[in-house]
Every structure is written in structure tokens, then in C-alpha cells.
Amino acid sequence: MATKQIKFSDDAYELVQRIIKRYPEGKQKSAILPVLHIAQAEFDGWLSAPVMDYVASILSIQPIEVYEVASFYSMFNLKPVGKCLIEVCRTGPCWLMGAEDVVKYIEKKLNIKEGETSKDGMFTLKTVECLAACGSAPMMQVGETYHENLTLEKVDSILQDYKSKGELVTHWDKKHIKK
Amino acid sequence: MRQLLIDNITSSTSLSDYKSHGGYAALEKALKMKPEEIVAEVQKSGLRGRGGAGFPTGMKWSFIAKPEGVPRHLVCNADESEPGTFKDRYLMQHKPHILIEGMIISSFALGANLSYIYIRGEMMVQFHILQKAIDDAYAAGLLGKNILNSGFDLDLHVHCGGGAYICGEETALIESLEGKRGNPRIKPPFPAIAGVWGRPTVVNNVETIAAVVPIINMTGDEYAKIGVGKSTGTKLISASGHINKPGVYEIELGVPVEEFIYSEQYCGGIKGGRKLKAVVAGGSSVPVLPTELILKTAKGEPRLMTYESLGDGGFATGTMLGSGGFIVMDETTSIVKNLFNFSRFYHHESCGQCSPCREGTGWMEKILRKILDGRGTIADIDLLWDIQSKIEGKTICPLGEAAAWPVAAAIRHFRPEFEEYVRNPQNIKDVKHYYRLNNLVEV
Numbered sequence: 203m204a205t206k207q208i209k210f211s212d213d214a215y216e217l218v219q220r221i222i223k224r225y226p227e228g229k230q231k232s233a234i235l236p237v238l239h240i241a242q243a244e245f246d247g248w249l250s251a252p253v254m255d256y257v258a259s260i261l262s263i264q265p266i267e268v269y270e271v272a273s274f275y276s277m278f279n280l281k282p283v284g285k286c287l288i289e290v291c292r293t294g295p296c297w298l299m300g301a302e303d304v305v306k307y308i309e310k311k312l313n314i315k316e317g318e319t320s321k322d323g324m325f326t327l328k329t330v331e332c333l334a335a336c337g338s339a340p341m342m343q344v345g346e347t348y349h350e351n352l353t354l355e356k357v358d359s360i361l362q363d364y365k366s367k368g369e370l371v372t373h374w375d376k377k378h379i380k381k
Numbered sequence: 382m383r384q385l386l387i388d389n390i391t392s393s394t395s396l397s398d399y400k401s402h403g404g405y406a407a408l409e410k411a412l413k414m415k416p417e418e419i420v421a422e423v424q425k426s427g428l429r430g431r432g433g434a435g436f437p438t439g440m441k442w443s444f445i446a447k448p449e450g451v452p453r454h455l456v457c458n459a460d461e462s463e464p465g466t467f468k469d470r471y472l473m474q475h476k477p478h479i480l481i482e483g484m485i486i487s488s489f490a491l492g493a494n495l496s497y498i499y500i501r502g503e504m505m506v507q508f509h510i511l512q513k514a515i516d517d518a519y520a521a522g523l524l525g526k527n528i529l530n531s532g533f534d535l536d537l538h539v540h541c542g543g544g545a546y547i548c549g550e551e552t553a554l555i556e557s558l559e560g561k562r563g564n565p566r567i568k569p570p571f572p573a574i575a576g577v578w579g580r581p582t583v584v585n586n587v588e589t590i591a592a593v594v595p596i597i598n599m600t601g602d603e604y605a606k607i608g609v610g611k612s613t614g615t616k617l618i619s620a621s622g623h624i625n626k627p628g629v630y631e632i633e634l635g636v637p638v639e640e641f642i643y644s645e646q647y648c649g650g651i652k653g654g655r656k657l658k659a660v661v662a663g664g665s666s667v668p669v670l671p672t673e674l675i676l677k678t679a680k681g682e683p684r685l686m687t688y689e690s691l692g693d694g695g696f697a698t699g700t701m702l703g704s705g706g707f708i709v710m711d712e713t714t715s716i717v718k719n720l721f722n723f724s725r726f727y728h729h730e731s732c733g734q735c736s737p738c739r740e741g742t743g744w745m746e747k748i749l750r751k752i753l754d755g756r757g758t759i760a761d762i763d764l765l766w767d768i769q770s771k772i773e774g775k776t777i778c779p780l781g782e783a784a785a786w787p788v789a790a791a792i793r794h795f796r797p798e799f800e801e802y803v804r805n806p807q808n809i810k811d812v813k814h815y816y817r818l819n820n821l822v823e824v
Contacts, residue, residue, distance in 0.1 A: 224536075226495070226578065229559070229578055231560035231561075233560065235502065235540070235542060235557070239543070261560075270561075271543070274543075274562040275563075276543070278543060293665075293722060293723075294465050295464070295622050297719070298623065298708070331546060331729055331730060332462060332546075332726070334461045334467040334470045334501065335467055336467050336621035336622075336706070337621045338627070339621060343503060373503070373505050374505060378509055
């Protein structure tokens with residue numbers, strides 16, 4: 203099987219170059235977090251070692267500098283995930299307002315446990331810490347979208363909606379990469 | 382009740398809308414002032430940092446080093462991650478231009494020509510709203526070279542994080558902005574001397590920077606007339622939990638806590654008509670208080686939504702205004718489970734740099750899990766108390782305190798509830814979900 207070429211699309215590459223220019227000359231390493239978000243959006247929703255090496259080459263830094271950053275921040279996936287990463291907030295007010303029931307329901311619905319991916323590769327379920335939507339708890343994030351004031355019926359409809367679209371959903375939505 | 386930040390536009394990201402409601406008038410006024418006059422106005426206003434620490438903003442600004450030929454930077458801390466706090470996300474989503482206007486005025490006052498808004502990575506919607514608003518501001522000559530023919534140049538960028546609560550700490554945020562892991566730095570040197578890329582830097586919260594706009598519009602003296610004592614101006618309060626009307630409220634500092642919880646103007650009372658049990662008044666890190674202490678001060682007076690009144694009596698009887706993350710818990714809430722939830726959070730978010738925090742947060746979480754499981758002992762409660770006291774004050778950044786204070790307060794005010802879990806574990810309900818969430822084996 204041919205190895206998939208690791209290269210940003212023209213639009214993504216141009217965006218990355220624009221972002222690098224936001225920092226002083228010689229401080230291009232500062233762009234690492236936004237560039238990793240874009241990389242995750244471009245390369246199947248996760249960061250493989252070759253993808254991180256590619257990011258390092260673009261930023262003219264050592265690969266280890268990318269690995270240590272990517273492994274520190276919770277938004278970067280270092281192993282493959284489903285097309286839709288469901289992140290249910292489990293902290294504080296979301297816990298008070300029933301986040302555990304939401305997690306339990308999704309686990310049952312998708313026949314997976316927290317941290318796992320559904321057999322069809324569509325959904326990965328993850329619990330996350332406070333997402334600053336406490337007034338509309340319980341909530342979950344899929345891609346850049348916050349789904350708030352969740353009920354089990356609402357969860358059903360949201361999952362169905364993503365499933366019917368069948369597209370890769372990432373935090374940095376591809377619509378923001380296109381010119 | 383005056384509203385200065387979320388007053389005249391309920392939701393508009395448009396530059397023309399913002400301008401039609403008086404937006405950018407403060408900038409025009411500020412650019413005709415001297416930078417030191419702006420700093421003086423902010424000092425006169427009594428504005429205190431709205432991110433949680435409550436340090437006087439004008440004083441913080443006055444500390445910035447001004448060596449010749451060295452660039453200075455203003456960084457807006459928009460990494461809002463404190464459980465219970467969601468006001469900055471609301472403000473950026475509904476009124477991005479007030480933050481941008483505040484950033485331009487503040488940058489001018491500080492002599493910064495390159496500034497950043499460091500926004501939490503999860504808040505991509507707000508990130509793109511801000512980017513669009515910044516693009517519009519550039520197009521209108523409000524950013525870039527020679528802003529409004531004043532001779533002042535400013536480049537402003539929005540920078541997204543990657544998901545780490547610790548990056549809300551100012552030195553961790555600076556490390557992260559430099560493209561590194563968000564490990565806090567030892568202070569001194571303070572950021573005002575050596576911040577991002579070793580240059581003098583001021584880091585201010587979103588709400589703090591937005592508040593500079595009304596201060597310039599109305600003058601610092603007029604702003605200082607709002608509020609009570611040293612708690613001047615208005616404050617955004619994020620209200621959540623078991624209340625009828627959760628949401629973001631802008632209050633004049635000094636509203637009685639009881640009025641805030643029960644009046645229709647604010648939270649509208651407790652959901653389902655149940656009784657109030659406890660409140661975390663300023664985000665998860667501040668001490669929880671039971672009903673009798675959150676409604677009245679140690680002196681028996683009505684407790685007010687001010688820095689001083691909420692802190693009255695120290696942590697024995699008081700708490701903190703903090704970030705204004707106001708979490709209300711009704712009589713059905715288990716304080717022990719709530720504490721477990723918070724302790725798990727702090728364990729997860731500890732950067733791991735300091736041993737007391739790295740080891741202590743995990744240890745506290747494990748003991749709480751044991752108590753919830755019905756296997757705890759009275760000695761475990763004492764051990765929890767001991768561990769939290771050995772984390773507080775012994776770490777590079779305040780995450781140690783943030784992890785310790787909720788534990789201390791919960792034991793201080795609700796010890797009998799912990800003892801009930803220990804003495805009568807058969808009374809414990811709903812323990813199973815903790816096993817499920819943590820992939821533990823049920824016993």
C-alpha cells in the first residue's frame with residue numbers, strides 16, 4: 203500500500219504561513235498550537251508521528267518540540283479517532299445537571315465505553331473537563347460546535363444528524379481553511 | 382442597575398452595529414490622551430482584575446518595564462477554564478468589538494505595538510468571531526498603522542490554545558504562547574519585567590480589558606462611584622447549577638447574595654422549589670460555603686457580592702468573588718461527590734511540574750474515591766485535610782491552592798457528611814457511575 207503523502211492542501215498551507223507571520227521573526231514556534239489544529243483537520247482528525255514531523259519541518263523546529271507540545275494539550279489526538287469526536291463535559295455544573303446520564307446514554311446508544319470508537323468508525327466518545335458552558339449544562343462538544351442544555355432526545359437527534367452527514371468533524375472546521 | 386459591558390447590544394458581532402451604539406468612541410477619546418493619563422484613569426477607577434485574583438489593574442499596568450528599544454506586549458487571557466465560569470466566552474461571542482476596543486486602548490496605554498488575545502482552543506466559534514472582528518477593525522483603520530491618524534501602530538492577533546486549564550495562569554499562558562508546554566514559570570521575574578519572549582508583558586483577563594472601555598468613556602472617578610468600597614464597577618457573574626435562570630448577569634458590585642440567588646432579576650430561586658445547600662461563589666477553586674454562611678457574613682450582616690464581603694472572616698466563614706463563577710447546589714447535592722468531581726479535575730489539570738501538586742491532587746482524588754466507595758475511614762478524612770495543607774503555598778503557581786481550598790472548605794463546613802459516608806456506607810447511593818466513569822472494577 204502506498205504511503206499517504208503528508209502535505210497540507212494549498213489553502214491550509216497558505217493559512218499556516220499567514221499564521222506564522224503573526225509572531226515576530228524567529229518566533230515562529232509560537233504558531234505551533236494553531237498549526238497543530240489545522241494539521242488535525244487536514245489529516246483525518248489525529249496527529250501521527252509523520253504528521254508531527256511535517257509540522258516541525260514547516261516551523262523549522264525539532265520534531266521532539268512538536269511531540270512534547272502535542273502530548274501536553276488535551277485537544278490533540280495522538281491515535282486515530284472516529285469521524286466525530288464527542289466530548290462530554292463532566293465537571294462541576296455539568297456533573298450537577300446530569301452529565302453522567304448523558305455519558306451513560308451515549309455509551310449504551312453507540313455500544314462503546316468512554317474512550318472507545320464505534321464499530322463503524324463514526325464516533326469516538328470522550329469525557330472532558332469544564333468547557334465554559336456551565337449555564338447551559340449539561341453539554342457536549344463535537345468539532346467546534348457546543349451542544350448545550352442536552353436532553354437524551356436531543357442527544358439522539360444530534361448523533362443522527364452527524365451520522366447522516368458522515369463527514370469528518372474537527373475543532374478547526376475545514377470551512378475556515380478554505381479561502 | 383447599570384450595565385456597562387453587556388448593555389446596549391444583546392448579540393452583535395458587527396462593527397457597524399457596535400459603532401452605531403457608541404462603539405470606538407472611547408478609543409477616539411483615549412488616542413487624544415497621553416498613555417500615562419489612561420493608566421491614571423484606570424487607577425482612579427479602582428478596577429480589579431476580573432479573572433479571579435482581583436489585583437488592581439492600574440497598579441499592574443504601572444509595573445511594566447519601559448526599557449528603550451525593547452518591545453512590550455499586552456496579552457489578553459481568554460483561556461477561560463475555571464469550572465463554573467463562562468462569562469468571557471459569552472462576552473466574546475456577543476460583543477467581540479468591546480474586547481478589541483479595550484485591547485487597542487490598553488495597548489496604547491502600555492506602549493505595546495503587538496498584542497495577542499490568547500483564547501481557549503475549545504472556543505473555536507469565539508476564535509473565529511474574534512478573527513472576523515479583528516479583520517473588520519483592520520479594514521476600518523482601527524488596527525494596523527497610524528490608527529485614526531494618531532501615529533499609534535498596533536497589530537492584534539487572536540491565538541488559540543490546545544486544551545489545558547493551567548494555561549489560564551499567566552506565566553503558563555506565556556509559555557504556551559511561545560509554543561511550549563504550559564508549565565508555569567517561577568516569579569520573579571514577573572511578566573511585567575520579562576514576559577513573552579523575555580519582553581515586558583501585561584496579561585489581563587477579557588472582562589478586565591473590556592471594562593477599560595466604559596472607564597475611558599465615563600472617567601475613572603465616575604466608574605469608582607459604582608459598587609461598594611474597594612469593589613468598584615460592574616462584574617459579570619456566571620450563574621449555574623440548581624437555579625431557575627442560569628446565565629451571565631452583569632451586576633453592580635454590592636448586590637446582596639440572597640437577592641442574587643432568589644430575585645427574578647437574577648437567578649430566580651432554586652430549581653423545583655428545593656432548599657439551598659451550598660454555593661461555590663467564584664469558580665471551583667474558591668471555598669464552598671453552606672447556606673447560612675453564604676447568605677450572612679461572620680458579623681451576621683447580609684453578605685454582598687463584593688471582594689470584601691464574600692471574603693469576610695477569612696476562609697473560616699468566607700470565600701472569594703474569584704472569577705464570578707457562581708455555582709448553586711440544592712439540598713439533594715452530595716458535597717463529597719461534588720468535591721470528588723473537582724478533585725479529579727485538578728488532578729487531571731495539574732501540569733506535573735511541582736511534586737506537592739502532581740502527587741497531592743491524585744492522592745486526594747484517590748482518597749475521595751475510596752470514601753465514596755464506602756471503604757473510607759475517619760483517618761482518611763484527616764489525611765485529606767493534612768494533604769491539602771501540604772499543597773497550599775508550596776507550588777510554583779496557584780493551581781496548588783486551587784486544588785487545596787475546595788478540599789479544606791468541604792471538610793471544614795461539611796465534615797459530618799464525610800463521616801456519614803464512612804460510618805454508614807450502606808446509605809450511599811449512585812456510587813456505580815463513578816466506577817463506570819473511571820473504568821474501575823465494582824466491589
